[in-house]
Amino acid sequence: MNQKVIFLANQSDAAVPPMPPAAADAADGNVRDRLQRPLHDLRISVTDRCNFRCVYCMPKEVFGKDYPFLPHAALLSFEEITRVARLFIAHGVEKIRLTGGEPLLRKDIETLIAQLAALRTRSGRPLDLTLTTNGALLAKKARALKEAGLARVTVSVDSLDDATFRRMNDADFPLAKVLQGIDAAHAVGLGPIKINMVVKRGMNDHEIVPMARRFKDTPFILRFIEYMDVGASNGWKMDEVVPSAEVVRRIDAELPLQPIAANYAGETAERWRYRDGGGEIGLISSVTRAFCRDCTRARLSTEGKLYTCLFATGGHDLRALLRGGASDDQIAATIGGIWRARADRYSELRADGGAGPAQKKIEMSYIGG
Ligand code: SAM
Ligand code: SF4
Ligand code: SF4
Numbered sequence: 001m002n003q004k005v006i007f008l009a010n011q012s013d014a015a016v017p018p019m020p021p022a023a024a025d026a027a028d029g030n031v032r033d034r035l036q037r038p039l040h041d042l043r044i045s046v047t048d049r050c051n052f053r054c055v056y057c058m059p060k061e062v063f064g065k066d067y068p069f070l071p072h073a074a075l076l077s078f079e080e081i082t083r084v085a086r087l088f089i090a091h092g093v094e095k096i097r098l099t100g101g102e103p104l105l106r107k108d109i110e111t112l113i114a115q116l117a118a119l120r121t122r123s124g125r126p127l128d129l130t131l132t133t134n135g136a137l138l139a140k141k142a143r144a145l146k147e148a149g150l151a152r153v154t155v156s157v158d159s160l161d162d163a164t165f166r167r168m169n170d171a172d173f174p175l176a177k178v179l180q181g182i183d184a185a186h187a188v189g190l191g192p193i194k195i196n197m198v199v200k201r202g203m204n205d206h207e208i209v210p211m212a213r214r215f216k217d218t219p220f221i222l223r224f225i226e227y228m229d230v231g232a233s234n235g236w237k238m239d240e241v242v243p244s245a246e247v248v249r250r251i252d253a254e255l256p257l258q259p260i261a262a263n264y265a266g267e268t269a270e271r272w273r274y275r276d277g278g279g280e281i282g283l284i285s286s287v288t289r290a291f292c293r294d295c296t297r298a299r300l301s302t303e304g305k306l307y308t309c310l311f312a313t314g315g316h317d318l319r320a321l322l323r324g325g326a327s328d329d330q331i332a333a334t335i336g337g338i339w340r341a342r343a344d345r346y347s348e349l350r351a352d353g354g355a356g357p358a359q360k361k362i363e364m365s366y367i368g369g
Pocket of ligand 3 (some may be wrong): 290292294295296297308309310311344345346347348
């Protein structure tokens with residue numbers, strides 16, 4: 001078992017709250033937290049392992065060959081994940097994103113996708129079922145993912161310059177293979193495909209405009225993500241963050257842009273379109289423009305802990321309930337109670353200078369990005 005995770009679990013896990021009363025939370029019956037935010041999205045981390053060592057996420061010096069990744073028995077099984085997902089859906093979840101670590105490394109991931117794709121939302125619709133991947137295995141797996149029922153994918157690409165790309169993934173992985181993966185996903189209809197670029201000043205910010213140019217006039221939606229202070233190992237510094245406003249300014253100077261409305265309340269990305277009709281881009285400004293008030297996301301870690309914020313220092317152990325004989329009603333009530341007690345708004349507090357610097361944060365590769 002992962003020593004680091006045991007430490008975190010023992011030191012800082014919040015106690016699972018007592019069973020809450022089974023009261024309706026809103027007119028639609030969906031659960032709401034203390035800031036009146038519904039539970040709409042569930043991100044499920046299916047593995048804490050990855051074949052990349054992105055400098056901003058799993059730096060090699062920390063995630064070396066002796067790093068204590070979780071043993072297989074600690075991971076939620078596909079049946080456990082599907083059971084929990086069904087109980088989250090009962091509280092109003094409509095969107096599920098599989099993530100990690102690198103989700104395509106999880107053996108037989110298609111089997112899990114098929115199980116999740118068979119679930120229906122409270123209103124009887126198919127889930128919005130998606131997956132975030134580094135794209136390394138996408139060319140090989142795209143067809144099987146589609147056939148299993150995956151709706152679409154988001155692929156992380158931090159640079160179009162092969163040398164920069166390899167430097168950022170720090171696994172010497174070639175860009176061309178990821179681009180082949182994107183094409184394969186597009187060919188089988190896993191769209192609309194989003195491309196995520198984490199911008200780190202001095203590392204790949206010179207690639208902002210080339211990336212915009214490359215994905216303009218294509219069916220792919222490029223999203224620029226501000227480099228975040230997630231986890232405790234990436235040595236984050238504010239001056240390495242390129243604010244979204246600067247990203248927009250730099251692109252707009254060459255490819256004129258105008259803002260457009262969000263698709264729905266709670267959308268993480270701010271949207272801009274090219275004035276010449278060449279498509280749109282998204283900006284995810286977790287550092288400079290916190291969007292906590294609209295945050296409707298819960299995260300289920302690889303070993304079944306529920307986190308109500310990316311920056312939480314502790315999770316709630318659902319695996320213990322799953323493996324301890326709890327009924328569906330008991331687990332659903334526990335999930336509801338945890339969400340009702342939620343008041344997280346780390347990014348807003350950070351922006352106000354109020355987020356505690358001494359917090360021991362969980363790594364993104366474990367909690368799920
Ligand atoms: N391995 C998959 C991938 O890279 O797409 C999925 C997991 S990854 C943790 C999910 C997303 O988080 C990726 O788009 C990645 O670029 C982003 N990410 C990781 N560390 C980050 C950081 N420090 N700041 C901002 N985004 C980060
Ligand atoms: Fe792996 Fe994704 Fe983290 Fe990169 S961002 S190290 S691909 S989990
Ligand atoms: Fe949501 Fe926490 Fe991020 Fe705020 S800091 S947007 S509450 S995950």
